Amino acid sequence: MKEALKIARKELLTYVREERILLMVLMPLVILPLLMNLPFLLLGHYYQQAENKQQVIAIKGVPQELQHLLQRAKFVVQHSQNPRQAVQERQADVGMVYAEGRYTIFDRNSILNQQRSVATERTREVLQQYKEQVLLERLQSHGLELADLEPFAIEIQKTISEQQQALGLLAMLIPFAVVGLVISGGQAVALEATVGEKEKATIEALLSAPVAPWKLLLGKGLAVVVAALFSAFASMAGFALGNVFVRHNFSTQIEALPTDIRVQMGAWALTSTDLATIFFTSVLFAFFVTSVMLALGIFARTYREANTYLSPLEMLMLIPFLLFAFSDYVQVQDWFFAMPGLGVVVAIDTIVKGSYSPWQLGLTWASTLAYGLLVLFFAFRNFSREDVVFRN
């Protein structure tokens, strides 16, 4: 066991020496959170500015009463022969024309932008207010109230769990991130510890040392598992810390965001039990991935060969992601939970959504462990066979 730890330590040291340590820390803790949050912050900043700014509205044919309402809503009202052109030429933030019983609002945003501009939204609100005012006057002349026009209310509610709603985009991202980062995080160490030793011929000195093959494998495996889990959970920490940091320091920008965008941004809403369950699932997955990589790494003669084997496997791993992207239309079956890789994705997905069942989780855990042990057996067999280790 002591030897295995020494071996693991050396593998990690070699890995860290490759000047990857900076990337290993910067990537999950700085770059990822930045990429996640910067768009929201910029958008929030823009909305905030737009809200405080006096908006210019170009109008034509608009009645006096509505003009007053617009002014009260902090609009600078400009009369124009062609409000549409005024908006196009950026002389006004929004335009409004009244003709033949129809109000037309001219929005400035490009066709690619799904959102309407802040000025447009505000104009619409004013117009709605004016409409209700006119309506009320007419109703009252007939002895009716506004409420008489709405005999019942309509509401649409999402059935997804509160936790999933609270997590927003994070709910979608976490299963991707954990599975993807466990794979990519372990790979460099696994290859360095296997084909790397072959290419540098250090494997001869290693194998002629009085250390049992299973201890060598254990040491190397330990290093790969640690690197894989570090990569996945440093990123999770990055998501969580980034989210908390942004919410704490940029609350005004976030408040300024329209509700639907704010919901997307999400908040770190995982309980510690969820985290522990995800961690345990990831440990098993990392064990499986490590076995696969060591088995292939020992079999391959060169880095290039190892990559030839690993690339299609990684492509296979993308299939769950595809399925996952269509999750609104695919009915998740129990057997999904027993598939290698796919099981882990759906399992973590259910944990995140707060809708997991012990039976399904157990299926994923047991199957992942079984696959891992099976592949480990091959890795071990490869490792003790000279015609594999010294393939020429």
Place this chain on the structure above:
Amino acid sequence: MLTLNTTQTQLAIEVSNLKKVFRKRDGLRGPIKEEWALKGVSFYVQEGETYGLLGPNGSGKSTLIRILSTLLTADGGTVRMLGYQLPEDETRLRRKMGRVSVDAAFYKKLSPRENLLYAAQLYGLEPRQAEKRAMQILEQLGLESRRFSDPIEEMSRGMQQKISIARALLINPPLLLLDEPTTGLDPKSRRDVQAFLEDLRAREGTTILLTTHDMAEAERLAHRIGFLAHGRLVAEGTAEELKRRAGTPDLEEAFIALTGEELDEEADSL
């Protein structure tokens, strides 16, 4: 001429009828090709003796050394070393053998110090003592100790080879297997290494099996020399004996004469 104090009669290495075949498939479906790298090699090395193996490229020298160092298993014949049998006692034997190969293989990102300590840990040595011993050896080999912590990838081949020798000697092994230890070294480094080996042998009585392409090195270091060609030991004896048998004044000509074409074919048809 080198002579061995023959009061020691125990054998450190006893190899008999050793065979090794490499099987290779031609393409994906092709027939399996067999290549016999060793076709029945027998020799012995006495305790404290230095035995030199000379042979052209591909004659099977490295394969022989790899079998003795337990990396490969033989396909025939027997190996006894230091009273142990291969492959049964391989773990015990590993603790008693040091090995240096042609290409000094190291973890390039680690310093010599870290490489040596890692090796020491694999052999269960106490790190502090291992370090002290490594420093001593490197100093004797003429390596400045201030370079001890630089990354190994910044070092010349000669320096790396010296560190590789230090690594093999960390465990102070009674048996040393050297596969072309001086190939690629400059004359000065080569002499450093040779002098070190002579000194080591005198001090510790280490048994050495050495392969080389360098006739002068074989003459200087080896008590006895074996000529290996195409997986067979074609001649064996002291340098003087070999030269006498070939009727040539120097070892290189004896080598060419004794491993020449006719001799190969004769040996193969036996």
